Structure formats: C-alpha cells, structure tokens
Amino acid sequence: MIRRFNSMTEGMSPQTKNAFRIHLIGLPATILTASIYLITAFQYGSWQLYAWSADIWVLALAVLAGIFLIRQGRVANAVWLLLITLQITFLVAVALIDDTGLTIGISITILVAIIAGQTLSSRQAVWAIILGTISGIIAVLIELFSLFQRHPQPPLIRLYLPGILIAVTLLFGYVTIQQFRHYLLRTKLIIIFIAIALGSIGAVAFLSSATLQASLTDGIGAQLSTLANSKASEIGQALDRDVDILKTLSYNQLVQDLSAASNEQGPLAKLEIDQLDIKWQKASASNNTADPLVSAVIANRLGDEFRQFQEDFPQHIEVFLTNQQGINVAATNITSDYYQADEEWWQVAYQKGLYIGQPEYDESIDSIAIIIAARVNVPETESPIGVLRTTITLAALTDSLASGLFGQTGHTDIYLPNGQEIQLEVGEDGTYRTELVDAELDIDKLTQSNQKYQEIAHNNIPTLASQALVTTVPGDVDEDATAISNLNWRVVVLQDQSEAFQAVELQTRNLILLAIAISIAVTFAAISMAQVISAPISRLNSVANKIASGELSVQAQIESGDEIGTLAASFNKMTAQINELIGTLEDRVAERTADLEKSRLLSEKRAQELQSISEISRTISTEQRMEILLPLVTRLVSERFDFYHVGIFFVDNSRQFAVLQAANSEGGKRMIERGHRLEMGVGIVGNVAAAGKPRIALDVGSDAVFFNNPDLPETRSEMALPLNVRGQTIGVLDVQSTRSGAFTESDASTLGILADQVAIALDNARLFGQAQESLNELQKLYRQYQSQEWSEFIRQATQIGYYQTMTGGTPLTVPVMTDEIKKALGRGEVVVLDGSNEKSQPVIAVPVKLRGQTLGVLNINAPKRDRKWSQDEINLVQAISDRLALALDNARLLQESQRRAAKEQKIGEVTAKIGASINMRNVLQTAVEELGRALPGSEVVIQFQASQEN
Numbered sequence: 001m002i003r004r005f006n007s008m009t010e011g012m013s014p015q016t017k018n019a020f021r022i023h024l025i026g027l028p029a030t031i032l033t034a035s036i037y038l039i040t041a042f043q044y045g046s047w048q049l050y051a052w053s054a055d056i057w058v059l060a061l062a063v064l065a066g067i068f069l070i071r072q073g074r075v076a077n078a079v080w081l082l083l084i085t086l087q088i089t090f091l092v093a094v095a096l097i098d099d100t101g102l103t104i105g106i107s108i109t110i111l112v113a114i115i116a117g118q119t120l121s122s123r124q125a126v127w128a129i130i131l132g133t134i135s136g137i138i139a140v141l142i143e144l145f146s147l148f149q150r151h152p153q154p155p156l157i158r159l160y161l162p163g164i165l166i167a168v169t170l171l172f173g174y175v176t177i178q179q180f181r182h183y184l185l186r187t188k189l190i191i192i193f194i195a196i197a198l199g200s201i202g203a204v205a206f207l208s209s210a211t212l213q214a215s216l217t218d219g220i221g222a223q224l225s226t227l228a229n230s231k232a233s234e235i236g237q238a239l240d241r242d243v244d245i246l247k248t249l250s251y252n253q254l255v256q257d258l259s260a261a262s263n264e265q266g267p268l269a270k271l272e273i274d275q276l277d278i279k280w281q282k283a284s285a286s287n288n289t290a291d292p293l294v295s296a297v298i299a300n301r302l303g304d305e306f307r308q309f310q311e312d313f314p315q316h317i318e319v320f321l322t323n324q325q326g327i328n329v330a331a332t333n334i335t336s337d338y339y340q341a342d343e344e345w346w347q348v349a350y351q352k353g354l355y356i357g358q359p360e361y362d363e364s365i366d367s368i369a370i371i372i373a374a375r376v377n378v379p380e381t382e383s384p385i386g387v388l389r390t391t392i393t394l395a396a397l398t399d400s401l402a403s404g405l406f407g408q409t410g411h412t413d414i415y416l417p418n419g420q421e422i423q424l425e426v427g428e429d430g431t432y433r434t435e436l437v438d439a440e441l442d443i444d445k446l447t448q449s450n451q452k453y454q455e456i457a458h459n460n461i462p463t464l465a466s467q468a469l470v471t472t473v474p475g476d477v478d479e480d481a482t483a484i485s486n487l488n489w490r491v492v493v494l495q496d497q498s499e500a501f502q503a504v505e506l507q508t509r510n511l512i513l514l515a516i517a518i519s520i521a522v523t524f525a526a527i528s529m530a531q532v533i534s535a536p537i538s539r540l541n542s543v544a545n546k547i548a549s550g551e552l553s554v555q556a557q558i559e560s561g562d563e564i565g566t567l568a569a570s571f572n573k574m575t576a577q578i579n580e581l582i583g584t585l586e587d588r589v590a591e592r593t594a595d596l597e598k599s600r601l602l603s604e605k606r607a608q609e610l611q612s613i614s615e616i617s618r619t620i621s622t623e624q625r626m627e628i629l630l631p632l633v634t635r636l637v638s639e640r641f642d643f644y645h646v647g648i649f650f651v652d653n654s655r656q657f658a659v660l661q662a663a664n665s666e667g668g669k670r671m672i673e674r675g676h677r678l679e680m681g682v683g684i685v686g687n688v689a690a691a692g693k694p695r696i697a698l699d700v701g702s703d704a705v706f707f708n709n710p711d712l713p714e715t716r717s718e719m720a721l722p723l724n725v726r727g728q729t730i731g732v733l734d735v736q737s738t739r740s741g742a743f744t745e746s747d748a749s750t751l752g753i754l755a756d757q758v759a760i761a762l763d764n765a766r767l768f769g770q771a772q773e774s775l776n777e778l779q780k781l782y783r784q785y786q787s788q789e790w791s792e793f794i795r796q797a798t799q800i801g802y803y804q805t806m807t808g809g810t811p812l813t814v815p816v817m818t819d820e821i822k823k824a825l826g827r828g829e830v831v832v833l834d835g836s837n838e839k840s841q842p843v844i845a846v847p848v849k850l851r852g853q854t855l856g857v858l859n860i861n862a863p864k865r866d867r868k869w870s871q872d873e874i875n876l877v878q879a880i881s882d883r884l885a886l887a888l889d890n891a892r893l894l895q896e897s898q899r900r901a902a903k904e905q906k907i908g909e910v911t912a913k914i915g916a917s918i919n920m921r922n923v924l925q926t927a928v929e930e931l932g933r934a935l936p937g938s939e940v941v942i943q944f945q946a947s948q949e950n
Contacts, residue, residue, distance in 0.1 A: 002207060014119070014469075015075065015118070015119050015121075015355055016070065016075050018118040018119050018936045019066075019070055019075050019078060019118075019119040019359060020067070020070050022082075022115055022118065022119065023066045023067045023070060023082070024067070024431070026063045026102055027060065027063045027064060027067070027815065029060050030057075030060035030063055031054055031060050033056050033160075033164075034053050034056035034059075034060055035477060035726070036156070036160065036674075037049060037052050037056055037154060037157070038050075040053075040154050040156055040157060041053050043154075044151075044154060044460055044683065046151045047457040048096040048097060048150065048151035048667055048742070049096075049097075049133065049151060049296075051092075051096055052092075052093050052096050052097060054100075055092050055096070055365065056089060056093075058085065058089060058415070059086060060091045061086055062081055062082060062085035062086075063082060063566070065078075065081060066078035066079070066081055069081070075119065079115065079116070079119045079120055080128075082115065083112055083115060083128055083131070083132070086111065086112070086115075087108055087112070087131070087132065087135040087680075090104050090107070090108050090135070090139065091104075091108075091135060091138060091139055091142065093149070094139045094142045094143055094146075094544075095142055095146065096150060096151065097150055097151055097153055097157070098150040098151060098152050098153055098498070099143070099152070099153045099158075100143065100157075100215055101121070101139045101140050101141075101142055101143020101144065101146075101155060102139075102140055102143060103162060103164075104139050104412075105135075105137065105138075105139035105140040105143070106136060107164060108132055108135045108136045108139060109132050109135075109136035110132050111132070112128055112129060112131070112132025112133075112135070113129050113132060115128075116128035116129055116132070117129075121227075135660065144365065152460075152461055152462060152498065153417055153462075154460070155462075156458060158624050160659050190542065216501070217501070219451075220453075220464065220495075220501075221451075221452045221453030221464065221466065221498050222452060223495075224452070224453050224464060224465070224466035224493045224495065225452035225453060225466045225468070227404065227406075227412070227466070227493045228412075228466045228467055228468040228491050228492065228493040229468040231400060231401075231404050231412050231468070231491045231493070231730065232468035232469060232470045232471065232489075232490075232491040233398055233471065233472070233473070234400050234491070235397060235414065235470050235491065236470045236471045236472045236481075236484050237472055237473070238397070239356065239470075239472075239484050239487075240472045240480050240481070240484060242315070242316075242372060242390075243354065243356070243372060243480050243483075243658045244375070244390055244480070245313060245316075246372055246374045246390050247354075247374050249309060249319075249388060250374050250375075250377070250388045251379060251947070252305065254302050254378070255302060255305075255321060255386075256302075256378070256379075256385070258300070258302050258321070258329055258330060259321065259323055259324075259376050259385040259386035260385055262323040262327070262329045262386070263323050263324050263325075263385055263386070263436070267325050267328065268325065273325075273327070273338075273339050274312075274339075276293060276327075276339070277337060277338045277339040279291075279293055280293055280294065280328075280337065280338030281337065281338070282335070283334065284334045284335070284337075285434065287334065289334060293338070296336055297320075297328045297330055297331050298330075298331055298332075298333065298334065300330055300684055302321065302329070302330035303330045303331060303332060303446060304598065305330075306319040306320070306321075306331065306332045307332050310332055315392050315395070316334055316390045316391070316392055316720055317362075317369065317391050317392070317393055317395050318331075318333060318335070318389075318390065318391040319331070319332045319388075319389070319390045319391075319941070320335055320388075320389055321330065321386055321387070321388050322340045322341070322346065322386055322387050322389075323385070323386045324350075324384055324385055324386055325341060326339055326340045326341025326342070326343075326346055326350075326387070327340075327341075328340065329386065335681045338385070340389075344387065345357060345371050345373045346373065346389075347389050348373070349373035349374060349375050349387045349389070350375055350384060350387050352375075352479075353374065353375045353377075353479060354372075354373070354374055354375070354479055354480065354483050355371070355373040356370065356371075356372050356374065356483050356484065356487060357371035357372070357418060358417070358418060358487070359394055359416065359422060359436060360436070361421075361436050362391070367393045367394070367395050367434075368393065368394040368395075368422065368434055368435075368436050369391050369393045369394060370388050370391070370392055370394060371389065371390075371391055371392075372389070372391075372392060373387055373388065373389040373390075374387070374388050374389075375387055375388075376388050384640075387571040388812075390816075394422065394434055395433070395434065397414070397422065397434055398432050398433060398434050398744060399586075400412075401413070401414070401422075401423075401424040401432070401434065402424060402432045404424075404493065405424070407495060407500075408496075408499055409495055409496035409498075409499050410493070410494065410495040410499070411424065411494055411495075412424075412491060412492070412493050412494075413424075413491075413492050413494070413495075414470070414489055414490070414491055414492075414793040415439055415441070415443040415467070415489070415490040415491075415492050416488075417443075417487075417488040417489075419438065419439050419452060420432050420436055420437065420438055420439055421436075421437060421438070421439040421440065421441075422435070422436055422491075423435055423721065427804065429517065431814070440458065440459065441456065441458065441492065443490055443492070445468070446465060446467045446490070446492065447467065447811060448491065453465060453466040453467060453552070454466075455497065458494055460498055461497075462496070462498070463492050463494050463495065463496055463497060464494070464495050464496075464497055464500050464917075465492060465493070466492070466493050467490050467491065467492045467493075467627075468490070468491050469485065469488070469489070469490060469491075470484065470485075470487060470489035470491060471484055471485045472484055472485075484902050495673060497634070536568075537564065537644070538562045539557070540564070540567060540568060540571060543555075543568075543571060544571065547575060549579075551890075553587060554575070554690075555572050555575070556573075560627075572587055591684075601647070602746075612833040613750070613751075613753055613754045613757065614733050615756060616633075616636045616640060616757070617757040617761075618639065625765065625769075626762070626765045626766060629761060629765045630648055630661055630662030630762075631662050632647060632665055633646075633648060633662065633758055633761070634646040634647065634662050634664040634668075635664050637664075637733075637735065638664040638665075639753070640733070641751075643714050643735045643736065643737055644665065644712070644714055644715060644737055644738045645664065645665040645667065645668055645715065645734075645735070645736040646663065646664045646665075646666075646668075646731070646733070646734070646736075646738050647660055647662065647663040647664075647668050647671075647733075647734040647735075648660070648661050648662045648663070648723075648731060648733060648734070648762075649661065649678070649685055649689065649731050649732040649734060650730065650731040651680070651689055651729060651730060651731055651732075655680060656679065656680055657677040657678065657679055657680060658677060658678045658679075658680060658685055658686060658689040658731070658732055659675075659677040660676040660677065660678075661674075661731075664809075665712065667709075667711030667712045667713075667936045668711070668712070670711055671711050681931045684697050684718055684720045684734075685720050685732050685734055687720075688721070688722050688729075688732050689722070689729055689731070689732050691722075692722045692724055692729040692750075693722060694719065694720065694721045694722060694752060694755075695719070695720050696717070696718070696719045696743045696745075696747075696748060696750045697717065697718040697719070697720075710907060712736060714738045715736040715737070715738070716737060716738055716739055716740045717735070717737045717739060717740060717741060717742040717743050718736045718737075718743075718744070719734075719736075719743040719747065719748060720732050720733070720734050721733040721734075721735070721736050721737075721751055721752055721754075721755035722750070722754065722755065723755055723758060723759035723762065724755075724759055725759050725760065725762075725763040730759060730762070730763065731759070731762070733751075733754075733755045733758055735751070739909075740765075779851075782851070783851065783852065783853055787853060790853070790855060790892070800812050800815060801815075801816070801856065802816075803816075806863070815906065816859070817845075818859070820833060820845040820859065821845055821857045823845065824845035824846065824857045824859075825847065825854060825857055826848050827847075828849060828854050829847065829872065830844070830845070830846050830847070830877075830878060831843070831844070831845040832834050832844050832869055832874060833844075834867070834868045834869055835862065835866045835867045835868065837864040841861060841862070841865060842862035842864070842865065842866075842867040842868070842869065843860065843861055844858075844859070844860040844869055844873075844874065844877050845857055845858070845859045845860075846858045846859075846877050846878055846881040847881070848881050848884055848885045848888070849881070849882075849885055849890075850885040850886070850889050855885055855888060855889075856888075858877065858880070858881045858884065860877060862872040910927070910930040910931070910934065911932075913926050913930055914926050914927050914930070924942055927942060928940045928941075
C-alpha cells in the first residue's frame, strides 16, 4: 500500500502529498461514519438521523471530488472544498442532533487547523484557521441557544463522537509536536501560551462542571429514590389496609356462625361435590340466581351482609365465604365454581392464613383486580373453619400513580414479576386510569444495581430511573407485610434526562460561554505577549543574517538589560572576534587541509593493505601442500607490500630454535641452504617466537638497532610478526625493508591480520599433510591385509575360476594364461583386441580389481573373428568387473565369517563338555576325545609339565 501511494504521489510537492493523503484517509472515514449513522437511523426511525447520514454522505462526495481535483493539479481548490463542506456538514449535524455542539465545535477547529496547516500556504492557512475557529464557536452557540427540535443523541453516537474528538485531538497534538521545531519563535510562544491557558481553563471548567453535575445528579437521583420509596410504601400500606379489612370481616359473628354451622353438617362425598359443582356451573353460565343451590348461597343473611360491606368498601367487587371443605357458604353474587378447595388461592389461604394474588384484567368490570383470601379462624382457638375471599379493583391505585406525576416527563409505574406493568393512562376526557401492559423495561437489570438511580434508555430516550420494592412500613415482618413483600411489585419512577438535567445544562452553558470568552481574551493576550517577546529576537535575527551575508561591521542594538540585551552584547563581541580571527583563518584552513590529506593517504594505504591481505588470504587458502605454500606466501607478501625480504621461521619441536623455512630474497635462500636458525629469545625473531608478540626494529631514533647481516645488506627496518595458532606460536613472519623507519604500530596491527591468516593456512597445510600420510599408511596396511587374505583364500579354494560358453560352463581347476590375461594382470589395465582377419581372435581382458588390488581377470572372447568392440561394450565389461570384485569380496567375507562362526561353535561345544565334568580324569579324557573328533586322524596327547623343583 505504501509503495503504491509513493508511486501515485511521485513528483508531487510535500503539500500536495499531504492533501492527497488526507483525502485518501478521509474517504473511507466519511463512508464508515455515514454508514454508522444510517444504521442508527434505521434503528430509531428519526428523520434527523436520516438527514445527518445524508449530510455525511455529502461530505464523502466532496472528499471524492477533491481527489479528482488534486489529480488535476488543483490542490488549493480541493482543500478549500473539503474545509467548507466539512464545516457546513458539521454545523448541520449540530442543528439536527442534541448534545453534539461542544464535541463537534472542538473537532471542527482542530481538524481545520490540521488540514490547513499541512496543505495550504501560510496566508491561506491563517484565514482557514480563523474560519474554522468561527465555525467551532457557532457550533457551540447552536448547542447552547438552539430553538429547533433536535433528536436526542443515541447511545452509540454518544460513544462514537467523543472517540472521534479524542482521535482528532491526539492527531493534532502529534502533528504540532512533529512540526513544532519548524515554527517561528512567535508562533511557538503563541502555541505555548494558548495551550497553557486553554488547558488550565478547560481543566477548571471541566472539574467545576463535573462537580456541579455530580452534585445535581445525585440530588435528582435522591429525589427519584425518595419518591419511589414513598410510592412503594403508600401502595403497600393500601394493600395492607384491604387485608386488615378482610381479616376484620372474617371475625364477624355471622361469618363465624355460618361457617361453623356449615362444617357441623359434615363433609360431603367427592361424587356429591362434583354433582353440585356441575349444577352450580350451569346456573352460573345462565346467571340463574333463582336456582335453589345458588339462592341458598346468595340470598342468605350473610350474603346481604357482604353486599352491605361492598357498599361501604366499593373496591371489593366480589366477596364470598367457603367452609373448611371449600364449599360456598355465602356470596355477593354467583361465583364461577361451587367447590373452591381445588383453587390455588384457597389452598394457600387455608394453609398459610393469607393469599394475595397478582393483578389481572377483569373484563366484567373493565379494570385491573387482585384476589385476597384470608383464613376464617375461631377467635378462642385460632382453628380454621373456612376461607373468606374478596376481589379488589386496583382503580384505587390511580390516585397514587397520578400523584407520582411530576414535571413534563416524570411518571411512576408498577412493575410486576410476570413481565407486566401497571401504568397510568390519560383518557379522552382528561381523567386518569390504570392499565396492565407488557413491561417496557427489564426490571431484573434495574434491581441488580445498588445505586439509588440509574441512567437507562426508555423508548430510545435517555432516562433516569429509580425503583423500590412495594412493602408496608419498613421493619414490619408480620404475616401481612411478608405476603405483600413476596408479591415482588416494584415501583419505578422515570424522568427524561433532558428535563432532569436542565439545571446542569444551564450551568454547563454558562461555563462554556465563560470559557469561550476567556479563551478569546487569552488568545489576543498571547498574540500580543508573543509579539513583545519575539520582536527583539527577530531584530537580533536580522542582525545575524546580515553578519552571515558578510556585513561584519553591523552592530546589534542593546535595548534592555535582560537576557536579550546580554545576547545583543554577545553578538557585538562575537562580530569583533570574527574580524580578529578572519586574518588567521586561511592558515588554519591550510593546516586542516594538510591534516585531512594526510589522513586520507593513510586511509587509502590501509585500505590497499587490507585489500592485499584479502587477496593473499584467498590465494593461500586454496593451497594445501607445504612445499608450495611456504614460497608462495613469501613471494606474495613481498610483491604486494614491496618488502625487500620476507622470511618464514618455524619453531622446532624442542622449542629451542626458530628455523628459517622459506624466503623470497636471494640472501634468504642462501640462509635456508645453510640451515639458518635463531635461538629462542635471542634477536628480534627469537624474541617474537618466544613471546608471541610482534616487534619492530628501526635503525634510527631512540629504538635504533644495528643491522649487520651479510646476506641482507640493504635492510634498514625490520618487523617480526608471530604466527599464532590456537594460542601457541608455531613460527614467525619476518619482513624487512630498505627504508629507514618503514614500519609503525599501525603496520604491525594491519600485517598482524595477514600473519594470523598465514598461520592458519600453514597449520591447515601441516594438518592436511599429516592426514594424507596417515591415509596413505592406512591404505597400504589395508592392501597388505587384503592381499594376505585373498592369497590364503585362493590357496584354500578348490576352484580358481569359471569358464562359460554358449553351450554351458564349467569350473576352472587349472589357471588359463594367455598373452592378454598376462598383460591385464601385469599392467592392471583393460586389454582390448579387435578382430582384423579370420586368424586373429577378438578379446577383452579386464582386470578384476578391488581397491587397487588385482584379484583376477575377466576374459571375454568374441564368437566371430571379425568382431570390433565398441566403447559401450568395453564400459559395460568394466562396470561388470567392478561389481564382480565387490561380489567376490563379499562372498569371501561371508565364507570367512561362516568358518569363524563354526570354529567358535565347536570351541563352545568342547568347552561346555569339559566344563560339565568336575573330576580331573574325566576332564582330561573328555578334552582328548573332543579334540580327536574335531581333528579327525590326529593324535591328541595332554601331558603335564614336571615342576623344576622335582
């Protein structure tokens, strides 16, 4: 990708490359952003979100058009198109979506500053930055004072926009840091002042806003929590009152008497109960209150009492009593069944004393109702004698929920454990009523938090919510309170965040306006202060430029006594010193040039020496014969380094003398003929051989050495280098020159590399020679052994060859010796005779050779006398001869192995039999007998040697 971009931008200016890069990055970024907003619009179905997505798609088209303009060379047009479209689309977004002005305003300012600074000229960049700053301020003002109906910011966008702001801020910081060293001093001062001031203002504003928002939010949350707990307690106490009323009714004397009288009649059989229940259900279906069974329950005195109870407490829409068997005793109206003991409410009430059911919609009364059943007990003994049930309408909750309305959006709902909720609805006549609907919130998520309130999305609107469990007076743990708590009703108080946080938004708006005003003032103050500080430095810079152009007479004006005035004085002093030094500058330049030239020559010399060492090392590394290697080294070193004499000394095995082995000069060769050697530790060569360190001898200076060697009369300087291998000195490389003081320590270091390479080559040649001698000796011994083995094998063989014709073959018992066979055996080479006439016999005689030793001859006669052997036939016969030699040797080895195995087996058998006897006589007799069997026809005698004492 980078390579492709470089090829596309080849030949472009830096600003054009930056513009092209920004557009290439902006195209996928705008398409991704527009796609995210479009998906969000599909989720919420808001026209503002659709318009926002279309707004960003327009920006993407502007980026695409800018790419084409840049390719046409119209860079400024492309950049201004991008900047203007960017600002317009962002401002439209602020007008459409709530709570985006501050984030987008800061993003506009930073993005415009980055793009303009990287792509436009200085003048155009200033105007673009000013325009971007104005657009940023307008975005904030739209956020603060907008009168349009704007869509609340979705949660996804609430996370996405700050992420863009952080990324843009980091990018701006990175670009500023990267380009900071290229800015003018005035610009640097402005940036530093504004950054410090805005950072401080932003930190104070942020902390103040955060503290105030946290305080107000906690207060709002506490109010919501208080209201939720209050309503939960109010509803719980209302239920508790109805329970108390029902329990009080259960102790009515008429209820007690009628229940006891019904139980005294004795229990009914199951079949009789089923028949009466069927009869009751038929009468209930036809609403036949005249039926004797129904009339006996409804038209009795207790039924009249219950109906009077309904008039006093109208929320009780149905009241009836059953005996302890579950049969209806008295009722306000016809119930659905005559037998109630199979119902859950009856069983729970009879066993536990109280049952409170979950709310259900009752079509008969077009309202929400709940069932409450209480066990009827004898006051003195508390023994159960029946169950009293009532059905209560929850219309009474309407007033409680209505009083839970507050503000424009605040309301209170009751969430049930079955996934439904009771909410307040406004009728067409303006009255309130309760409705049972599916729950809009997941109450489990609300109850999992220990916070007083939570921020949630209710109907896709950011909302504050607080919940409380419906119960009676806190701390009450009696039977009624436990039953009400076990209903698990939750009172949930909700209010839109936009309404709840109006005070916070007002304070935030004031802080933002104050921060903008202070920022503008700080910006102008920073520009003015930067101008005051940088103006003297700019004038000093002008003076410095004049001095640099050659006007050494110019003087800096000392305007103050601070550091800038001191700097001006230093400038003047520096100018004077320059005038003084300019006279001697040429001499110094000449000296420096000479030093550089000398260094260059030394560097070239060392490079040439290293090159020569490399070439010599490559040459000598390919030679492994010592007799050729030694004179080759002396000759190459002398030729490449122009030395008068080069000699190689080897340390003898006793390490007492260094013996001259090779030399290039005539005098050196005469010294070799005389067996020239030097004692270890004596003379320059002897000292180097003993110490293993290089040494230089000169005939001038304080280290003067007198050279008096008649074989080398022209020597004026000498250097000896040790030949070290694996930490041991094996010899010395001695070089001599006709120039006085020809060698330096640098030469010793350079040629030391050559000496190490020579030592390695000599040691490798010595090791190769030793290895070659050892190999030759082993091969000679092996051939001797092989010859002995084959001679013994042939001596013991019953047949010495094989003769094969077209009609058959026979073993040879007598050697066949022809001239061709004799030649092949004697020379060890192939003998080929072609047929030239009817008298000559075409023959191929190929020696059968194994590892250089001739074992026999493969002799082939052609059937026709005019036969001429081809090279392929000769090669085939030679190949067969080689395979035959290997096969014969393998057969011999196998036969020898079998013979030895048989011998070892026989020895083992004899040894086993001898070892089986423990008597001396039996041991001797067994040994003689077994040896006789192993060596048939031999006489075996075992005789003990008499001791010398006897």
